[in-house]
Amino acid sequence: MKRTIFRSIFTSFVSVVLVSAAFSQTQATDTVMVLPFENTSGKTEFNWVGESFAAALSELLQVPTLNVVSNDERKILQQKLRIPLTSLPSLATSLKLAREKGATMLITGTYNIVPAQGDNAAVITVTAKIVRVNEGRFLSEYIDGKQVTRDINLTDALGNLQSTQGQIAYQILYQRDKSLPYSQNDIISTASKVPARAFEAYTKGLLTNLTDARENYFKNAMRLYAEAVPDGVYSAAALELGHLYLAERKLNESQDAFEQVINGYQQCVDRVKSATKPGKCNGDDYAEAAFYDGLIQLRAGRFEMALGILRPLAEDLKLTAIYNAIGVISVQGSRAEKKNPAKAAAMLAEGVSLLKKAAESEPNNDNIRFNYGAALLISGDMAEAAKSLKAAIAANANDGDAYFLLAKAMEELKDPLAASIDNQARQKLTANNRYASLQKEWEKSKTVDDVPLRVEQPTRKDFVAVILSRKQGTTVQPQVNETEALLAKARTMVANGQDDEAMPLLRRILASEPMSAESYLLLGKIHLRRGDIDQAISSFKTSIFWDSRKIEAHVNLGKIYVEKGDCQQAKTYAASAAEIDENNEDVIALERLADRCSK
Numbered sequence: 001m002k003r004t005i006f007r008s009i010f011t012s013f014v015s016v017v018l019v020s021a022a023f024s025q026t027q028a029t030d031t032v033m034v035l036p037f038e039n040t041s042g043k044t045e046f047n048w049v050g051e052s053f054a055a056a057l058s059e060l061l062q063v064p065t066l067n068v069v070s071n072d073e074r075k076i077l078q079q080k081l082r083i084p085l086t087s088l089p090s091l092a093t094s095l096k097l098a099r100e101k102g103a104t105m106l107i108t109g110t111y112n113i114v115p116a117q118g119d120n121a122a123v124i125t126v127t128a129k130i131v132r133v134n135e136g137r138f139l140s141e142y143i144d145g146k147q148v149t150r151d152i153n154l155t156d157a158l159g160n161l162q163s164t165q166g167q168i169a170y171q172i173l174y175q176r177d178k179s180l181p182y183s184q185n186d187i188i189s190t191a192s193k194v195p196a197r198a199f200e201a202y203t204k205g206l207l208t209n210l211t212d213a214r215e216n217y218f219k220n221a222m223r224l225y226a227e228a229v230p231d232g233v234y235s236a237a238a239l240e241l242g243h244l245y246l247a248e249r250k251l252n253e254s255q256d257a258f259e260q261v262i263n264g265y266q267q268c269v270d271r272v273k274s275a276t277k278p279g280k281c282n283g284d285d286y287a288e289a290a291f292y293d294g295l296i297q298l299r300a301g302r303f304e305m306a307l308g309i310l311r312p313l314a315e316d317l318k319l320t321a322i323y324n325a326i327g328v329i330s331v332q333g334s335r336a337e338k339k340n341p342a343k344a345a346a347m348l349a350e351g352v353s354l355l356k357k358a359a360e361s362e363p364n365n366d367n368i369r370f371n372y373g374a375a376l377l378i379s380g381d382m383a384e385a386a387k388s389l390k391a392a393i394a395a396n397a398n399d400g401d402a403y404f405l406l407a408k409a410m411e412e413l414k415d416p417l418a419a420s421i422d423n424q425a426r427q428k429l430t431a432n433n434r435y436a437s438l439q440k441e442w443e444k445s446k447t448v449d450d451v452p453l454r455v456e457q458p459t460r461k462d463f464v465a466v467i468l469s470r471k472q473g474t475t476v477q478p479q480v481n482e483t484e485a486l487l488a489k490a491r492t493m494v495a496n497g498q499d500d501e502a503m504p505l506l507r508r509i510l511a512s513e514p515m516s517a518e519s520y521l522l523l524g525k526i527h528l529r530r531g532d533i534d535q536a537i538s539s540f541k542t543s544i545f546w547d548s549r550k551i552e553a554h555v556n557l558g559k560i561y562v563e564k565g566d567c568q569q570a571k572t573y574a575a576s577a578a579e580i581d582e583n584n585e586d587v588i589a590l591e592r593l594a595d596r597c598s599k
Contacts, residue, residue: 030104030176031067033074033097034058037109037126038088046113048203049124049158050088053165055203057107060169060191065177069101077101091131098133105139106131107172113158122158127151128168130175139175150175159196166191195228202237215244222260233264235285243460246292255296261289287313288460295325295457303333320361321458324368327354328453331375335449351375357538359388363507366395367454370402373409374453382409400428401451404438408448490522499526517547524556533560551580551587558590567597 036050058071109128116122130139166188205217218241225234242257268281297306330351337344355372373388389406403425410418429435493502524539543553558573574594
């Protein structure tokens, strides 16, 4: 049941993202980056306000006619360029940041806060500026024949901070486009979705490096949110708390926090489905929480729970790290299953398949190569296991476990070099008499249960970067010349039936440009010709994921499902192909096949 819920929720999320991405790709004319505002009050206790402007405006400016560099993406870029997050960059450095990300607009600002005195509430005065990045000048307009630069200036009670941010977001959008189809009240309403005190506690938590203070801020933010929104979940604060506990190895507390994010997303999806007005839910937070929750379940040996959480992510995000993790979980689950041989075999087969995808996606990752080789050995495919383990050793010549497994595979293959490899394993597994322990298990049962498979827990920064690159892939500028040249060569090879030559070329393209829809389309054609239907389906679906207008992928999927007798799926892909080009001959032929299939 839980697995079904996860699948349903995440499928809804991906559908929304794809539709939004397609719309923004055709409509957007500018890309904007928002930097934290500068605190000019000299009072460090109000520094959190500057970060809150960057976070809030980055969300509020997300309209179909404007691409937005998210606040997380901006932080990752700063770290990549070694620009400290703790200090505000100069205007020149800010422009460098913006240009690095392809932004055409940059939002900067300053604020001054007069603290509360007696019955007078704290007051904030804000000045926001819009910079045209390519020209290196502030946004201006002509009034009575004169070019005028218009800063955005607002003064209000600090308690109305979110309302102030909504007003600034509206003014930015309006100055850029006078025909803006949103009212100021619409933007302010969106800005004020988090109770003010909860929002303040959350932002303060982001800014402090003291673990205890950080924990208390996030817990307070969640408590204040729940008090103001009964049964509500402040997912952003829960996600931060989950990572804080994970870093401290408090796995139970971390799991609880991540699952609050997951449950909050489920509640949001349910509300959106029943609401009369369209809404959106933060699928990125959900994906991140589910991924790390799945790894916690793996550590605890709860393999089926981990599979239920991670399978939807593997199917919808196509992330190598998830393919590897779920592949390892399936293999480990197979090892642990002692009562049902059929179930164990099915889990092992699934693990091998997923690890194969991971290895193909990231062929130079020695841990993934090791896992794939170990899974193949466990499944009895010694020849392929040896190939993968050799690749793992080539990447890490000191990998004693890989030498041990390779030696066993070569022994089974009667390879005369097996003894030499086994000797290497003896030399590298001397600690704690490890070689003898592994050898004893192998001689007794031909198993390698004491050889652990490897799941790297990526840093949060790396995982978020991959999520962002998937979601905003249409705005990423590829290396056009090399990629296009390689694609043209691969296209010709596939057309000429040179599949073996085309395959490594396509993998090379995907290594540098993992969102290449055409590469997946060509891979699908190769798999289809080789009769590997499941791989073909996966490649064609991935092609559509990155470019929903790849009509050949729709047509090929429709034909595959006709052959499989799945008439409903065939009609679905015939309809989606017709939406792209209803006069296309292949589409018309597919529609006929689908109609005959259902009769």
